[in-house]
Amino acid sequence: MSTLEIRGLKVSVNTDNGTVDILKGVDLTIKSGETHAIMGPNGSGKSTLAYSIAGHPKYTITGGSVTLDGADVLAMTVDERAKAGLFLAMQYPVEVPGVSVSNFLRTAATALRGEAPKLRTWVAEVKGAMEALNMDASFATRNVNEGFSGGEKKRHEIMQLELLKPKMAILDETDSGLDVDALRIVSEGVNRAKADNNLGVLLITHYTRILKYIKPDFVHVFANGHIVEEGGPDLADKLEANGYADYVTK
Amino acid sequence: MSVLATNYLTPTGREEAWRFTPLKRLRGLHDGTCVTSQRHSLISKAPLPAGVTFTREALSPLAVSDDVIIERVRGGAVDVAHLSIASNTELADAIFLTRSEGSLDSAELSRVRISLGTHAKATVIVENIGETVLAEDFEISLAPGSCLTFVSLQEFDSKSVYTARHHAVVDKDATFKSITVTVGGDVVRILPTVEFTAPGASAELLGVYFATTGQFFEHRMHVDHAVPHAKSRVNYKGALAGRDAHTVWIGDVLIRAVAEGTDTYELNRNLLLTDGARADSVPNLEIETGEIVGAGHASTTGRFDDEQLFYLMSRGITLEDARRLVVRGFFNEIISEINNEEVQERLMNRIDGELERAGA
Ligand SMILES: Nc1ncnc2c1ncn2[C@@H]1O[C@H](COP(=O)(O)OP(=O)(O)OP(=O)(O)O)[C@@H](O)[C@H]1O
Ligand SMILES: [Mg+2]
Numbered sequence: 001m002s003t004l005e006i007r008g009l010k011v012s013v014n015t016d017n018g019t020v021d022i023l024k025g026v027d028l029t030i031k032s033g034e035t036h037a038i039m040g041p042n043g044s045g046k047s048t049l050a051y052s053i054a055g056h057p058k059y060t061i062t063g064g065s066v067t068l069d070g071a072d073v074l075a076m077t078v079d080e081r082a083k084a085g086l087f088l089a090m091q092y093p094v095e096v097p098g099v100s101v102s103n104f105l106r107t108a109a110t111a112l113r114g115e116a117p118k119l120r121t122w123v124a125e126v127k128g129a130m131e132a133l134n135m136d137a138s139f140a141t142r143n144v145n146e147g148f149s150g151g152e153k154k155r156h157e158i159m160q161l162e163l164l165k166p167k168m169a170i171l172d173e174t175d176s177g178l179d180v181d182a183l184r185i186v187s188e189g190v191n192r193a194k195a196d197n198n199l200g201v202l203l204i205t206h207y208t209r210i211l212k213y214i215k216p217d218f219v220h221v222f223a224n225g226h227i228v229e230e231g232g233p234d235l236a237d238k239l240e241a242n243g244y245a246d247y248v249t250k
Numbered sequence: 251m252s253v254l255a256t257n258y259l260t261p262t263g264r265e266e267a268w269r270f271t272p273l274k275r276l277r278g279l280h281d282g283t284c285v286t287s288q289r290h291s292l293i294s295k296a297p298l299p300a301g302v303t304f305t306r307e308a309l310s311p312l313a314v315s316d317d318v319i320i321e322r323v324r325g326g327a328v329d330v331a332h333l334s335i336a337s338n339t340e341l342a343d344a345i346f347l348t349r350s351e352g353s354l355d356s357a358e359l360s361r362v363r364i365s366l367g368t369h370a371k372a373t374v375i376v377e378n379i380g381e382t383v384l385a386e387d388f389e390i391s392l393a394p395g396s397c398l399t400f401v402s403l404q405e406f407d408s409k410s411v412y413t414a415r416h417h418a419v420v421d422k423d424a425t426f427k428s429i430t431v432t433v434g435g436d437v438v439r440i441l442p443t444v445e446f447t448a449p450g451a452s453a454e455l456l457g458v459y460f461a462t463t464g465q466f467f468e469h470r471m472h473v474d475h476a477v478p479h480a481k482s483r484v485n486y487k488g489a490l491a492g493r494d495a496h497t498v499w500i501g502d503v504l505i506r507a508v509a510e511g512t513d514t515y516e517l518n519r520n521l522l523l524t525d526g527a528r529a530d531s532v533p534n535l536e537i538e539t540g541e542i543v544g545a546g547h548a549s550t551t552g553r554f555d556d557e558q559l560f561y562l563m564s565r566g567i568t569l570e571d572a573r574r575l576v577v578r579g580f581f582n583e584i585i586s587e588i589n590n591e592e593v594q595e596r597l598m599n600r601i602d603g604e605l606e607r608a609g610a
Contacts, residue, residue, distance in 0.1 A: 054564050057556055082566035094561035098579025107575060108565035143579070144561075164565065 002069050002085065002167045004030045004053075004200060010063035011045075011052045022048045024225035025064065028202075030168060033194065035201040037211060037236060040222030041244045046204045047091055049222075050172045054088040055081050068168065083112060085167030089157035089174050091204075096144040101156070102126065104144045105163060112164055125163065132192070133159045134185050150177035158189040168200045169193065175210035187213030208236045223247040261318055270498040270530055272466055275437045277383045277411050279319050279357055284383065287356035291382065292331050295346035301339030301370075304347075307332045309363055312389045312419055317441060319413050323387045326359040333374065337367030337393070344373040344401075344590060352382025354409055360386040366396035366424075373399040373589060379434075381407040386414040392424035394448070400428045401588055404467075405600065406435035415441040420480075422448035429588055430457035430486075432467045433600050443472040449479040449511075456485050458584045460601055461527070462608040463492030470500040471516070475509035481543075484516035487584055489577055489601075490527035491608035501533040505545060513543035520551040521580055523573070524608065577605055 011023035022045045030036050040046055052059045053066055055078040066073040068084050076084060096104065105126060110116045117125070130137060133155045145153050154174050161169055171190065175183055187210060193199045203214060211219075211233065219235040220227045221244070228247045229235065260281040261268040268280075278284030294304050309330040315321065333345070352358070364374060370393070378384075392398055404412060412435055418426045432438050444453040459467045473482045488497045501516040520529035533547035554576060562572035578598055585594050 054560075056560055077569070078560060078563035079566050079568050079572075082564055088564055090561070090564075094557045096558050096561065096576065096579060098582035099562075099575050104562070104565075104575070107567055107571060108562075111566040111568065111571065160565065 001198075002032045002200065004086075004168045005067045006053070006064070007066075008064035009049070009052065009066060010061070011048055011059050012062050013048075013059055019060070021062070022225055023052065026226050028220065028227065030200045030202055032167065032198045032200045034218070035194070035203060035214060035216045037216035037219045038202065038204045038222050039206065039219065039236065039239055041248060044223050045225045046222050047172055050088055050091075050170045050202075050204060053081075053170060054078065054086065079111065082166070087161055087164060087166035087169040089154070089161060089169065089171045091172040091176070093145045093153040093157055095146045097146055099144050100141055101144055102140040105160070108160070108164060129159045129163050132162065133189055134182075135159060151179060151182045154178055155182060155186060158186050161193050162189055165193070165197050166199065167197070168202070170202045170204070172204045173206065174203075175205055175207060183210060184213060190214050208240045211236050221247055259318060267317070267470070271439055271468060272437060275411065275466065276413065277354075277357065279322070279383065279385050279411065279413055282322060284357040285355070286326055286359055287353065288328065289351055289353070289358040290331065290360075291349045291351050291358055291384070292347055292360060292362060292376075293350045295348045295377075298345065299341060299343070301336040302334065302341070302345065304331070304333045306330065311387070312363075312391055313417055313445060315387070315415060315417070317415055319385050320387045320415050323359040323361060323385050327361040327387070330361040330363050332363045332365070335364075335366045335370045335372050338369050339367070340371040341373070344375045346375050346377065348377040349379050349382065352380040352384070352410070354381055354383060357383040357385060360384060362386060362388045363391070364388075364398070364400070365391045366393055366398050368393040369395040371397045373401065375401040375590065375593065376403065378402065378404045378406055378412060381410055383411045384414075386412070388414055388416045390416070390418040390426070392418065392420045392426055394422040394424060396421075397425040398427070399589070400426070401593075402428070402430050402440075403593070403597070404430075404432040404435055404438050404440075406438070408434065408436060410435040411437045413437075413439045415443060417441075417443045418445070418453060420444060420446050420451040420453055423450040425452050427454040428456065429584065430455070430469065431585070431597060432457070432459040432469070433597065433604060435465065435467070437466045439468040439470070441470045441472065443474075444482065445474045446477045446480040449477055451477070452481040454483045456584050456587055458486070458581050459488045459497055460581075460604050461488070461490050461495040461497045462604050464494050466496045468498040470498070470502070472502045473504070473514065475503070475505045475512045475514065478509055479511035480509065481513040483514070485584065486518045487521075487580060488519070488529060489521040489523055489580065490529055491523035491605065493526040495527040495608075496530075497528075498530045499532070501547060503535050503545070503547070505535075505537045505539060505542060507538040510539055510541040511543055512539075512545065514545050516547045518549045521577070522551060522553050523577070523605070574602055574605060577601065
C-alpha cells in the first residue's frame with residue numbers, strides 16, 4: 001500500500017521574459033489502487049504537474065512538497081523517482097535516435113530491478129507485453145519512438161508501464177490520438193497494471209470516453225494552476241456537458 | 251634510418267589547409283625534421299582468398315597531391331604495399347589489414363594501393379593500432395563496375411600521430427564506400443578524397459570521430475565531380491569530451507562545369523559533451539553548373555538533448571547510462587554500417603571507455 005502525497009505544490013518556468021508561475025498550490029493524495037482523473041482546459045498546468053512530479057529539469061519548484069510513502073520525491077533525481085515507483089506516460093514521448101526499443105527496455109528493466117533480467121524469460125516477457133498492446137514485434141528493433149505514429153507512441157508508453165511495474169503512474173493524455181480500438185487496448189493495459197500491481201493512477205485527459213474503460217474513483221477539475229473542484233465519476237459527465245466556463249471565469 | 255631532405259615547402263599554419271592543425275605535435279612529419287625508418291607495418295591479418303594478392307611493388311602515384319606530407323611520403327617510401335583484387339572476384343568476407351609494428355622515435359612513410367578489377371566486390375578493413383608516427387599515402391582505384399567498402403579504424407594508442415590521404419579514383423558505374431572511424435591517437439589528420447573518372451560512379455564517405463581531452467582529429471574531405479552523372483554522399487558524426495579536445499571537419503565538394511547531373515549531399519553533426527572542447531565544421535560546396543540533380547550540405551553542433559536524457563531517466567536509467575545510450579545511439583547510424591559485429595562491438599566499447607575516461 002503506497003501513498004503519493006502532493007501538498008501546496010508551486011512550480012514556475014524560466015522564460016526569456018522572466019519567471020512564470022504555473023502551478024499555484026496543488027493538493028492531491030493518491031493511494032494504491034485508486035484512479036484519479038484530472039480534467040481541465042488547455043494551458044491550465046496539467047502537464048506541468050505531471051513533469052514536476054517526474055522531475056523534468058525545465059520546471060522550478062517554488063513551494064510545497066511531494067512525497068511517496070513519506071519519502072521526499074522532490075529531493076530525488078529523475079531516475080531515483082522511477083526507482084521509487086513513479087512512472088510518467090508522456091503526452092509527447094521523446095524520440096531517441098540510434099537506441100533500439102529492446103536495448104532501451106532492457107536497460108530500464110535492469111536499472112529498476114537492480115539486476116539484468118534473465119535473457120530467456122525477458123524475451124518472452126517483452127514479446128508478451130508487445131502482443132498485449134497489439135504492437136508488431138518489429139518495434140523491438142526500431143529506435144525509441146523514432147517515426148512512431150502518435151498512437152504507436154502511446155501504446156509504447158503503456159507497454160513500458162506493464163513491463164516496468166511502477167507503484168504510481170501518471171498518464172498525461174494517453175488517450176489523445178488513439179483510434180477507438182487502440183483506446184480499448186491501451187485502457188485494458190492500464191487496467192491490467194492496476195489489477196496486477198495495485199497501481200495508483202493519475203489520469204490526465206480531455207475526454208470522458210477513456211473513463212468508460214478506466215473507471216475513476218475521483219475526478220478533479222484543474223484550472224489556472226490548481227484544483228478547483230473535486231468529485232466522483234459523475235463530475236466528468238457534468239464537465240462534458242457544461243465545459244470549463246464556470247471554473248475559468250473564477 | 252635517414253633524415254628527410256627538406257626540399258618541400260614547409261607549412262607555417264597560415265595556409266588554408268593547415269590553419270587548424272597543431273603543427274608542433276606532428277613530430278616533424280610536416281617539416282621533414284622527423285627521423286624515418288623503413289618499417290613496413292601494414293600486414294594482412296589472415297591468409298588471403300583466391301583472386302587477392304598483397305605484395306610490395308614499385309608503382310607510380312595514381313593522382314597528384316598538393317599535400318606536403320604526402321609529397322614527403324612519395325619521396326621517402328621505397329615501394330608500395332599493393333592489395334590487388336582481381337576482376338570479377340566477389341568476396342563475402344572482409345579482408346583485414348593491420349599494423350605489425352610502430353614506434354614514436356621514428357616515422358614510417360607508407361604508400362599503399364588498393365586496386366579492384368572490373369566488377370570486383372570487396373570489403374577491406376584497415377586496423378590502425380598501436381603506438382606510432384605514420385604518414386601514409388593510400389590510393390584506391392576502382393575499375394568499372396567494381397564495388398569497395400573501405401573501413402579505416404584509427405584505434406591508435408594515445409601518443410600516436412597519423413597523417414594520411416585516403417584517395418579514391420572511381421571509374422564508370424563503380425561504387426566506393428568508406429567508413430572512417432577515429433577514436434585513438436594524439437593527432438590524426440586524414441584527407442578522404444575522391445575523384446570520379448566516368449559517369450555512373452558513386453562515393454559514400456561515412457565517418458565517426460570521438461576526441462577526448464587534448465586529442466586533435468581532423469577529417470578533410472575533397473570530392474571532385476569532374477564528370478557528369480556521378481553521385482556523392484558524405485556523413486560524418488563526431489563527439490567531443492574533455493578539455494582541449496579538438497576536431498575539424500572540412501567538406502569540400504567541387505562540381506565542375508562539365509559535371510552535369512551531379513547528385514551530392516554532405517552532412518556533419520557534432521555533439522559537444524563537455525565544456526572546453528572545440529568542433530570546427532566547414533562545409534564548402536562549389537558549384538560551376540546549374541544542371542544538377544541536387545547539391546546540399548548541413549552542419550550542426552549541439553549538446554546533449556535534455557528531453558532525451560529526461561525520457562531515459564524517467565524509466566530508471568541513471569544519468570551516466572542515459573548519456574552512454576545517447577552517445578552510442580548517435581554513433582550507431584554510422585557504426586552499424588560496418589558489416590562486422592565484432593568490430594562494431596569493439597568500437598562501441600571503446601567509445602564507452604572514452605566517455606568514461608573523459609568523465610562526461
Ligand atoms: N517555457 C515556457 N515558457 C512560457 N510558458 C510556458 C513554458 N512552459 C510552459 N508554459 C506555460 O505553462 C502553462 C501550462 O502548460 P501545461 O503544458 O502544463 O498545460 P496543460 O494543462 O498540460 O495543457 P494541455 O491541455 O494543452 O496539454 C501554459 O500556459 C504554457 O504556455
Ligand atoms: Mg498537457
